[in-house]
Amino acid sequence: MASKELRTFTREEVAQHNKEGDLWVVIDSNVYDLTRFRNLHPGGASVLMEEGVPGQDATEVFFSLHRYEVLERPQYKRLQIGVVQGEEPQVSATINDGAISAVPYAEPTWLTEGYHSPYYTENHRQLQRAIRKFMDEVVYPDAQARELDGKRPSQSVVDAMAKIEMLAMRLGPGKHLQGRTLMGGLVKPEEFDYFHELVVSQELTRCGARGYGDGINSGMVIGLPPVLNFGSQELKARVVPDVFGGKKFICLAISEAFAGSDVFGLQTTATKTEDGKHWIITGTKKWITNGTFADYFTVGCKTEDGFTVILVERGEGVETKPIKTSYSSSAGTAYVIFDNVKVPVENTLGEEGGGIFVMLSNFNHERWVMCCSSARSQRSIVEECLKWTNQRKAFGKPLHSQAVVRAKLAAMIARVESAQNWLENITYQMCHMSYREQANKLAGPIAFLKMYCTRTAQETATDAVQIFGGRGVTQTGMGRHIEHYHRTVPFDALLGGAEDVLADLGVRQAMRGMPKNARL
């Protein structure tokens, strides 16, 4: 809403204001006075005097050069002086207003009008509506701002998430939800299933800011499960409420400059003090998401018996330094130094020497969460491409009138639809399997799905840049989401296991299941 009162003009009246010292235009049935703005216009003053602009309807040329959000910025919003008599604006922002997008394939089938799904109940739909509104109103503006300034997610947003128990919901169904009021009581803790969690993950991904997306407590998603599942009661009572309450932050600290996923190559050591009451931890960790602001570190250490996971609290001997990666430092990616850090043995997570089991126990869930995000972010790119090829004209016709452009769109749509449909099938299996069954039966399929999601995501990113041209590599303006996606999408293919490793894991699991008597 503009703060001043808007007047009503006929198109003939607007047309009178067509010179340098008196310059009005119509954009989407709204009237703008650009007289004083002309010399401040980032695209230059002269373009505003080109044929078809002064006193005219500049809607088409405007939307071929600017995103809708330009008109929403306060400094430009006040350029609007009125509306055209008897007309209603036709261009509405289909994102960030809590609504479902009407653009084909911009939403998964279950959210598209007239389509059906066997997987989602009315309760999933209610949660989706509530979370989308929350995301668009509370999280999206912070995500966009922090992604640019590189600061950590605002505490007010973390607090708001904690209030609706979104932090706890991100760890999926389970005992940790007991007694919590999820989304104001919308979902009963005992009814919360993996489809509810899928909704939470996918809606969160719509914030369209990859670094921020990781910054907003993703360290918790991977760092807290070992505490929840393997920590002592005392440790859990001390750590979990503050983490779910958004007051403290936790991260997973496994990878090192010396070794990535090869946990047996790690060099961080934990040795017991003579009285056996403490660990002394020394070593370094690299690429630790949320590490710069974490209070707790779930650390993989080399111990006498092999590999052990220990919870370290920030304090004497713990130092964290930011690492500058291709995405925003909003993620809090850190280099972590442990210098003779003294930790009570009660902070050991699981058995001494049993660290591999602790780590493996969360891999499937972690990878599945990544698939949720990957499938959803691909979809946002498909929406951007569909809108752009529809509104952008080249050689006098919309971009989509070119067969090569349509072929790229077809491939993108097919990829995202297969990723989402496969994801929903696996999610359904998860809902009907015990955790142990999931480990046996789904490690392979989830590994394949993650490999598929991240590989297709990169193909879609490349195609999107081709469609957007120079704008696809420009950090501001029309293609800014494409540039961001293309720059940050390789992250997805590294986290939680590189593509080739996952592919191999899936095949090896399939081979283990081959019947002994199978022959051609």
Ligand code: HEM
């Ligand atoms: C309310 C009216 C307008 C506002 C507030 C506005 C604002 C802006 C802004 C903020 C940019 C920088 C790029 C971006 O952030 O997207 C820009 C670029 C530009 N504008 Fe406008 N503009 C307006 C109207 C127009 C009109 C009517 C034209 C018609 C020719 C025009 C032509 C351009 C061009 C050519 C660029 C450069 C685009 C690029 O670098 O790709 N603008 N404008």
